[in-house]
Amino acid sequence: MTLNTVWVYAEANGDKVTTATLEILTKARSLASTVEAIYAGSAADAVAAQVGEYGASTLHVIDPGDGLPGQVAAAGIATLAAERSPDAIIFAQSYDGRDAIGRLSVKLDRPVLTNGFGLDVVDGTLKFNTAIFGGTVLVDVATSAGAPALVAIRPKSFAAESAGGAAATVNTLGATDAGRAAEAKVLERFEEEQTGPKLEEAQVVVSGGRGIGSAEAYKPLVEELAKLLKGAFGASRAIVDAGWVPYALQVGQTGKTVKPKLYIALGISGATQHLVGMKNSDNIIAVNKDGEAPIFGVADLGIVGDVHKVVPALIEAVKAKS
Amino acid sequence: MHVVVCVKQIPDPAVPGALDAYNTLQREGKLILDESDSYGVEMALQLVDAAGGGEVTLISMAPNGEVSGLRTALAMGAAKAILVSDPALAGSDALGTAKVLAKCVERAGGVDLVLAATESSDGYTGTVPAQMAELLSMPALTFAKHVEVADGKIKIQRQTEAGYDVVEASLPVVVTVTAGVVEPRYPSFKGIMAAKNKPVDAVTAADLGLADQVGWAGARQEITGVTQAPARQAGEKIEDDGTGFEKIVGYLEKLKVI
Numbered sequence A: 001m002t003l004n005t006v007w008v009y010a011e012a013n014g015d016k017v018t019t020a021t022l023e024i025l026t027k028a029r030s031l032a033s034t035v036e037a038i039y040a041g042s043a044a045d046a047v048a049a050q051v052g053e054y055g056a057s058t059l060h061v062i063d064p065g066d067g068l069p070g071q072v073a074a075a076g077i078a079t080l081a082a083e084r085s086p087d088a089i090i091f092a093q094s095y096d097g098r099d100a101i102g103r104l105s106v107k108l109d110r111p112v113l114t115n116g117f118g119l120d121v122v123d124g125t126l127k128f129n130t131a132i133f134g135g136t137v138l139v140d141v142a143t144s145a146g147a148p149a150l151v152a153i154r155p156k157s158f159a160a161e162s163a164g165g166a167a168a169t170v171n172t173l174g175a176t177d178a179g180r181a182a183e184a185k186v187l188e189r190f191e192e193e194q195t196g197p198k199l200e201e202a203q204v205v206v207s208g209g210r211g212i213g214s215a216e217a218y219k220p221l222v223e224e225l226a227k228l229l230k231g232a233f234g235a236s237r238a239i240v241d242a243g244w245v246p247y248a249l250q251v252g253q254t255g256k257t258v259k260p261k262l263y264i265a266l267g268i269s270g271a272t273q274h275l276v277g278m279k280n281s282d283n284i285i286a287v288n289k290d291g292e293a294p295i296f297g298v299a300d301l302g303i304v305g306d307v308h309k310v311v312p313a314l315i316e317a318v319k320a321k322s
Numbered sequence B: 001m002h003v004v005v006c007v008k009q010i011p012d013p014a015v016p017g018a019l020d021a022y023n024t025l026q027r028e029g030k031l032i033l034d035e036s037d038s039y040g041v042e043m044a045l046q047l048v049d050a051a052g053g054g055e056v057t058l059i060s061m062a063p064n065g066e067v068s069g070l071r072t073a074l075a076m077g078a079a080k081a082i083l084v085s086d087p088a089l090a091g092s093d094a095l096g097t098a099k100v101l102a103k104c105v106e107r108a109g110g111v112d113l114v115l116a117a118t119e120s121s122d123g124y125t126g127t128v129p130a131q132m133a134e135l136l137s138m139p140a141l142t143f144a145k146h147v148e149v150a151d152g153k154i155k156i157q158r159q160t161e162a163g164y165d166v167v168e169a170s171l172p173v174v175v176t177v178t179a180g181v182v183e184p185r186y187p188s189f190k191g192i193m194a195a196k197n198k199p200v201d202a203v204t205a206a207d208l209g210l211a212d213q214v215g216w217a218g219a220r221q222e223i224t225g226v227t228q229a230p231a232r233q234a235g236e237k238i239e240d241d242g243t244g245f246e247k248i249v250g251y252l253e254k255l256k257v258i
Ligand SMILES: Cc1cc2nc3c(=O)[nH]c(=O)nc-3n(C[C@H](O)[C@H](O)[C@H](O)COP(=O)(O)OP(=O)(O)OC[C@H]3O[C@@H](n4cnc5c(N)ncnc54)[C@H](O)[C@@H]3O)c2cc1C
Pocket: A208, A209, A210, A211, A212, A213, A235, A236, A237, A238, A239, A250, A251, A252, A253, A254, A255, A256, A266, A267, A268, A269, A270, A271, A272, A273, A274, A277, A287, A288, A289, A290, A293, A305, A306, A307, A308, B013, B120, B121, B122
């Protein structure tokens, strides 16, 4: 027995729905007979087509104005939930998803189940899985707070599969007073130029850690190799905290989860908090000068060596082949 | 300017974690200042400095009247702290924690800005600050990698997938800061000595009027199963003798990446 209605908080970059949203929609189809999406933004028609394809019958649209979408959306979702009583509302564990689920949990007085990687319906109730201690221990959590359950899922927990559905019916919601939450205004957007695929979508990810030695080494070693392999580049938290690269590149427990065909770790020790973000990659190659580094415990190919010797030679060899 | 900083005190992350009989994280023994919150403490001190005066108040919810993490932050330069410690809080979830911290902000009084980290190092639900903002009817400016305050307004650079957004609001607000937003100072010897005598206002859930909304009952969720995750097998490991890169080239060819 499945649930009646599950809602998915849909996010988009411009008019492209995020992969994390499509993954959750795919999962939601197996949980409930009716899947609907909620979206705060200005690309309703494009979003309706994509969420429809992945199984949503209706797209409820909230106008966030120039406010932060997740925070403005919470008020609209709360009003709609009071009218229609969905069984669960699922969010991505993302920047806006976290804003929305946090404010909504207060409005509805419901707990939040966060960092989920598994979701099922067993005997008509929702079963939620998360992982602790760097992904080494899995826990099942049940909530007794009543519907709607508020759930946040880590990206890459499910595969996104199209259901071939038609565009969702757009239901434009009237303005809801979001109170002071709406006062935070987005004045400007800066898009850092991105060449190549995104971290979460790339087939190949090359990440650098403290072992690369300096901020200056990131471009010639990590970025260069990633580009040659038509992949994306990432980082350990150590070099994000050190200010060498932006937070958006962080892979791990408090950063992104990636699951590429190939993950290459350069000068990364392999702390559990890093492993949790990449150990489900199909193939892992590691270069580290310490033969005892834990990263070798998950690597399919481990090279015990200096990144400053191995990587430049590798780059030359790959260039010579292409 | 009066800045309140949320300071979580956590078990040393270097020590492997364990679950207690109730399947919650063991939080016994000495706790330390969550490194993620040291950025908020530093940011607060710098903002108060730039404003030409004011005060930094720390708020923390922790078991067993733990203050070591708070003392570290007081030694950095915060003026005082509110500590909520009460056996009734055991098992509190993110919403329960946010309720407690929101009451602390009200207790601190006359607050212009509340700072927190984007997520804690041990729980990392990453929702407490937004929940707290909603309870306090404040905007929440999240994922700040740069913060400026001027003329009663705050402007941040908010991390996004593609770059960053410039977000502005009038005070008071809740702001979450990412690691690296500022470089946390090391407490000086003088700071450490002074911290010993700084006031810590110790309160209970009942003092805050929250006795029945926190702890196990308030959380309304239960852990129904705990299992070990399947481990990944290690593959081939070789010592680089100058030709290690060729092994990688071979692997890349096998995967048809090149
Ligand atoms: C709550 C919490 C959350 C966290 N979240 C994350 C997260 O999301 N992502 C994350 O990555 N970390 C996270 N961390 C941090 C994590 O514990 C590690 O500190 C971090 O991953 C270490 O990064 P690193 O491997 O780059 O640095 P280090 O651990 O310092 O390792 C550097 C490695 O480089 C090697 N090396 C040095 N020189 C060379 C050379 N010339 N050639 C080759 N190898 C060399 C060394 O042998 C070493 O193994 C978190 C920590 C906590 C407590």
